Amino acid sequence: MDFSLFAGLAPEHQPQETLDGAIAELRDExxxxxxxxxxxxxxxxxxxxxxxxxxxxxxxDNNLEPQKAVA
Known part of the structure; x- marks a missing residue:
């Protein structure tokens, strides 16, 4: 995957952790x-x-829309 567009649009909001690192941290915790x-x-x-x-x-419902209660 190429996330260069996101990197250009949000340079201050880039991941600080790798996927492997996040998984290892979750496992360890x-x-x-x-x-x-x-x-x-x-x-x-x-x-x-x-x-x-x-x-x-x-x-x-299947679209997660609230259904009205039947009185």
Missing amino acids: LKAQGFADRNYRKSGAIRLVTLEKLIASGTV
């Missing part, structure tokens, strides 16, 4: 905190899980 939940992808803290529940309940 999770290890330091003793994170070991193998089912974390099903956690209510995962945005996609929460959105799927909202869609299933009819609170929002």
Whole structure:
């Protein structure tokens, strides 16, 4: 990928960390905190899980637009 346009448009807002570095930092922090939940992808803290529940309940539609409650 070429991000030269972004670099030209926002020279003061360039990434300060590499992707590999960010992943390593996240891994190290999770290890330091003793994170070991193998089912974390099903956690209510995962945005996609929460959105799927909202869609299933009819609170929002497939475009994530709020649905009016039926009286």
